[in-house]
Amino acid sequence: MDAIILLTLTGLGLAALYFLVASGLSLVFGLADVLNFAHGLFLGVGAYATWWAAGNLPGAGHDGLGFVVAVAFGVAAGALMAVLVELVLIRPLYSRTIEQVLVTVGLSLAGVALLQATWGADARRFPRPEWTRQVTSILGAQVPNGGLLLIIAAVLVLAAILAFLQWTRYGLIIRAGVENREMVTALGIDVRKAFTLVFAIGGAAAALAGALGSVYFGTVSPQQGGSLLIFAFIVVVIGGMGSVVGSAYAAVAVGLLQQFVNYYGTSGLGDICVVALLAAVLLLRPQGIAGKVATA
Amino acid sequence: MTEVKSPELPAASAAVPAELTPGRVSRLRPVLPLVVLAVAVILPYSTLHLPGIFEGALNSPGTLQLLAVCLVFGGLAAGYDLLFGRTGMLSFGHALYFAAGVYGTDILITRAGLPLWQAAPLAIVGGTILAGLIGAVALRTIGIAFAMVTLAFAQVGAILVARDFGGLTGGEEGLPLDVAGLPAALVGVANTVNLYWLALAYLVAVVFVVHRVTASPTGRVLAGVRDDERRVGVLGLDPYRFKLVAFTLAGGLAAAGGVVYCLIVGGASPHITSSELTLSLLVMVVLGGPGTRWGPVLGGILYMYLDHRLVSFGSSDAVSALPAFLSRPLSEPLFVLGTVFILAVYFFPGGLASLAPRLALLRNSLRLGRRRPT
Amino acid sequence: MTEPVLTVEDLSVRIAGLHILQGVSFTVAPTGVTVLLGRNGVGKTTTLRAVVGLTPRGGEVHGRVRMGDQSLLERPTHRLVRGGLGYVPEDRCVFAGLTVAENLRLAERRGTTAAYDRVFALFPELDRRSRQRAGSLSGGQQQMLAIGRVLLNDNRLLLVDEPTKGLAPKVVTEVAEVLKRVAESVPVLLVEQNLAVVRRLARDAVVLAAGRVAWTGDAQELLSATALTRSLLGVGSAEGHHHGSGTEPGASASTAGPAREDAR
Numbered sequence A: 001m002d003a004i005i006l007l008t009l010t011g012l013g014l015a016a017l018y019f020l021v022a023s024g025l026s027l028v029f030g031l032a033d034v035l036n037f038a039h040g041l042f043l044g045v046g047a048y049a050t051w052w053a054a055g056n057l058p059g060a061g062h063d064g065l066g067f068v069v070a071v072a073f074g075v076a077a078g079a080l081m082a083v084l085v086e087l088v089l090i091r092p093l094y095s096r097t098i099e100q101v102l103v104t105v106g107l108s109l110a111g112v113a114l115l116q117a118t119w120g121a122d123a124r125r126f127p128r129p130e131w132t133r134q135v136t137s138i139l140g141a142q143v144p145n146g147g148l149l150l151i152i153a154a155v156l157v158l159a160a161i162l163a164f165l166q167w168t169r170y171g172l173i174i175r176a177g178v179e180n181r182e183m184v185t186a187l188g189i190d191v192r193k194a195f196t197l198v199f200a201i202g203g204a205a206a207a208l209a210g211a212l213g214s215v216y217f218g219t220v221s222p223q224q225g226g227s228l229l230i231f232a233f234i235v236v237v238i239g240g241m242g243s244v245v246g247s248a249y250a251a252v253a254v255g256l257l258q259q260f261v262n263y264y265g266t267s268g269l270g271d272i273c274v275v276a277l278l279a280a281v282l283l284l285r286p287q288g289i290a291g292k293v294a295t296a
Numbered sequence B: 001m002t003e004v005k006s007p008e009l010p011a012a013s014a015a016v017p018a019e020l021t022p023g024r025v026s027r028l029r030p031v032l033p034l035v036v037l038a039v040a041v042i043l044p045y046s047t048l049h050l051p052g053i054f055e056g057a058l059n060s061p062g063t064l065q066l067l068a069v070c071l072v073f074g075g076l077a078a079g080y081d082l083l084f085g086r087t088g089m090l091s092f093g094h095a096l097y098f099a100a101g102v103y104g105t106d107i108l109i110t111r112a113g114l115p116l117w118q119a120a121p122l123a124i125v126g127g128t129i130l131a132g133l134i135g136a137v138a139l140r141t142i143g144i145a146f147a148m149v150t151l152a153f154a155q156v157g158a159i160l161v162a163r164d165f166g167g168l169t170g171g172e173e174g175l176p177l178d179v180a181g182l183p184a185a186l187v188g189v190a191n192t193v194n195l196y197w198l199a200l201a202y203l204v205a206v207v208f209v210v211h212r213v214t215a216s217p218t219g220r221v222l223a224g225v226r227d228d229e230r231r232v233g234v235l236g237l238d239p240y241r242f243k244l245v246a247f248t249l250a251g252g253l254a255a256a257g258g259v260v261y262c263l264i265v266g267g268a269s270p271h272i273t274s275s276e277l278t279l280s281l282l283v284m285v286v287l288g289g290p291g292t293r294w295g296p297v298l299g300g301i302l303y304m305y306l307d308h309r310l311v312s313f314g315s316s317d318a319v320s321a322l323p324a325f326l327s328r329p330l331s332e333p334l335f336v337l338g339t340v341f342i343l344a345v346y347f348f349p350g351g352l353a354s355l356a357p358r359l360a361l362l363r364n365s366l367r368l369g370r371r372r373p374t
Numbered sequence C: 001m002t003e004p005v006l007t008v009e010d011l012s013v014r015i016a017g018l019h020i021l022q023g024v025s026f027t028v029a030p031t032g033v034t035v036l037l038g039r040n041g042v043g044k045t046t047t048l049r050a051v052v053g054l055t056p057r058g059g060e061v062h063g064r065v066r067m068g069d070q071s072l073l074e075r076p077t078h079r080l081v082r083g084g085l086g087y088v089p090e091d092r093c094v095f096a097g098l099t100v101a102e103n104l105r106l107a108e109r110r111g112t113t114a115a116y117d118r119v120f121a122l123f124p125e126l127d128r129r130s131r132q133r134a135g136s137l138s139g140g141q142q143q144m145l146a147i148g149r150v151l152l153n154d155n156r157l158l159l160v161d162e163p164t165k166g167l168a169p170k171v172v173t174e175v176a177e178v179l180k181r182v183a184e185s186v187p188v189l190l191v192e193q194n195l196a197v198v199r200r201l202a203r204d205a206v207v208l209a210a211g212r213v214a215w216t217g218d219a220q221e222l223l224s225a226t227a228l229t230r231s232l233l234g235v236g237s238a239e240g241h242h243h244g245s246g247t248e249p250g251a252s253a254s255t256a257g258p259a260r261e262d263a264r
Helices: A002-032 A039-056 A064-093 A097-119 A145-167 A169-179 A181-185 A191-217 A224-239 A244-264 A269-284 B023-045 B061-087 B094-111 B116-138 B143-163 B189-215 B217-227 B229-234 B239-265 B275-288 B295-314 B324-330 B333-347 B352-371 C044-051 C077-082 C100-107 C113-122 C124-128 C139-151 C169-182 C195-201 C219-224 C226-233
Strands: A135-138 A141-144 C006-015 C018-028 C033-038 C060-067 C085-088 C157-161 C188-191 C202-209 C212-218
Touching: A002 A039, A002 A141, A002 A145, A002 A169, A002 A191, A002 A224, A002 A244, A039 A064, A039 A097, A039 A191, A039 A224, A064 A097, A064 A191, A064 B333, A097 A224, A097 B143, A097 B275, A097 B324, A097 B333, A135 A145, A141 A145, A145 A169, A145 A191, A145 A244, A169 A181, A169 A191, A169 C100, A181 A191, A181 C077, A191 A224, A224 A244, A224 A269, A224 B143, A224 B275, A244 A269, A269 B116, A269 B143, B023 B061, B023 B189, B061 B094, B061 B189, B061 B217, B061 B239, B061 B275, B061 B295, B094 B116, B094 B143, B094 B239, B094 B275, B116 B143, B116 B239, B143 B275, B189 B217, B189 B239, B217 B229, B217 B239, B229 B239, B275 B295, B275 B333, B275 B352, B295 B333, B295 B352, B324 B333, C006 C044, C018 C044, C018 C202, C033 C044, C033 C195, C033 C219, C033 C226, C044 C060, C044 C157, C044 C188, C077 C085, C085 C139, C100 C139, C113 C124, C113 C139, C113 C169, C124 C139, C139 C169, C169 C188, C169 C195, C188 C195, C195 C202, C195 C219, C202 C219, C202 C226, C212 C219, C212 C226, C219 C226
Parallel strands: C018 C212, C033 C188, C033 C202, C085 C157, C157 C188
Antiparallel strands: A135 A141, C006 C018, C006 C060, C202 C212
8 A cells, every 4th residue: 555655656756757848848849839859958957057056056055945046047047948949949940840850859969968068977966955855654655755846846837837828818829829820820919929938938847847856866967858858758649739738647647657567567667558558549549638639 | 931941852852954064073973873882892902091080091990890880870861761851751760670670680699599691681570570560550640749659669669678678688788799690701800891891782772772762653652742741642542551661661771770780889789779869860861961862871971970080089189179168068979960960950951962063053153253254 | 993902913822833823913992892703722712821921831922912002922920910911711710729708819909898899799699609619619600700800900901711611501691791791891802602692792803713813803793794604613514513602693692502511
């Protein structure tokens, strides 16, 4: 019983990480049709910026409020990076989907190499606030606080994104744009401003995943984003591209499946089950759980 | 509204009008590949030193091995272009079929003790079937979703290899090839030259196959799929079947490249299963010129060469003399290649292959410019 | 004569290697309905989309299009629309996942209540169903929404593409009636296959054939010349291959296209 609760909560922690990366990917893809390979880079930038800020930024630190400041700095850096990428690299290639993917591929290669050149290829110890190293006892299971922090953050981000989409003018434009971008412009709206905005949101969420994920794992390395990104892609496809809620469901399914199968089966089998789930979803429901048709 | 050129339709295909190219070159043109091939075949007999370009003499084992790897990747890129440049399919899982060839050969020889002449065909057939099966599922989606799905499947391969299921792959350490099962001519440093020729033969075979397929009626349908899939459907042809044929064939070619690569490097290591390998294939094709006969080959060769040589370039005196914020990134081959790639997407959409006609035009305009005053 | 509101000169559009329009020139009068006619696939929708800057990716557009003294072709779609070019696309294209109110809110720019009153006066149904998802509306209601959201703003010209396509005969009459009222205040360039609707609304007609303008002039004159309509539009020919206009031009809206069902 303890094991099940622990696995459920650590699985949800993993799901939280996937969701933070996938929500932005899904929105960016749903609205702008950009498959963003550089999204993992935003995560890396967030993690390293937090790590740097905790050690160097005045007012920021390794614990307490100082650490919150450091994470805020990391998130801001991720969002800024994402906005720059959109404005400088993606926008000039507006509606040329393949070139946009190619540019993000180049950026992911060059960006990770740059992180590596600056901070070395090896994993570095990440400053962790004291509280996140401890465990909380939930129904008899000893759950790491770092995982709980991820879950709380993901739920808050989900709520914030949904509220934004539901109640603001730009949220309305994004929802409509995911459905039919061309028609949004035909109503006299410059949809490209919304592109920049979804990049910023996605970059911020990914950077948060980078910072909190590093807290959870205790280390930060340049390749961190890349391996997470593949599972985030799977989550986006299963959830239905352009659907934030779909991403949330899919992230939970993928995280739990992976955690349970890896524990009760062979290590690595869970990852394979996830891809099998992807294949099954595609065969039965090409449009994913919710959202745009994947074949469109 | 301006015309938008996609990378699949490079400017290069619009060949330079014959009257613009100097007569001598245009007469040489059909035989030029044969001349290059002849030079490549006899190259291992040369003891030439090219300081700065290669570390040893041309016929030193180190140089020959580097060249062999470059040739294999030239062939792999040409095979990948069958998907990307010729059919417009953006697969992010091509590393899987290459890895199937590498690990298939390695496991069948080292673990199962089969001789090479049995292991190699089995690995190629296995890789081809794998591509057929995965293609059958993945091709239910198109465009970006297809890219994601192929990526996910390839990730399974990477996980299987890294986690060492059944103790077959050697996990993170990789699996050195047991040379006892190999013919003597392919074993030992002194025989690197034979591996070089094998790689050359592979490259020639891929270029030949891709050329034949592209020129065939099937190739024209594939080009139709690339330009506008719906129109192919309107003609009563099923795009799915044609795409599956291309996907399977490209997978088989990649598996064959894996066999050769396994022999050249003498084993398998998990990094060849990574999505980064597929990404670099994509970079090679785009840098070279998608949908052209020689562009992907050149792109593949050049990319692998730079990937190897930039490391020593990065540690050279010229670079380490630069301030740290410049020298450190420059010593990362992927930083340089990634940046070059991004610039290429913006400024040379047709890749290297589009440069030749542009240069020819430039040369001619210069020549005409010079003649006019007289 | 008064200045035309829209001048199209030598418009050529090439998409995926096909020369869909080959030098089309016509003008739209500053009042009333100008109808763009022609057989299926002749380039009517392509013309409207080129004017509003929505030619698909990879398409080439040449020529000149002016609204007043403004040149349209180089400008992005959202600027054109903000400049007073209202566009009601083929197949309505309402946002199915959004409510009726949200669909309208998306379109509003200054959002005066007066504009809403005007729209709701024309389409009381939209007011009643404002919280309903647009995807669950009937085809006719969706068409009302597609027209209504464009009318929230002041327009100098409306482009309306096949507003009666796929609608039940009774709804066709309603839509035609609405367009007639709309056209009293703003000029309309209409693509329409239903000749009964055309007869009811149109003052001027432009007929396209094989990517070129085949005929321009008075719409009623065109419709009363049976031989002319037959040769230009294929109306009344035994093939009856293009939808919605298989009946004689004189047929009334209620009998036009009897086989057609409401989309929802």
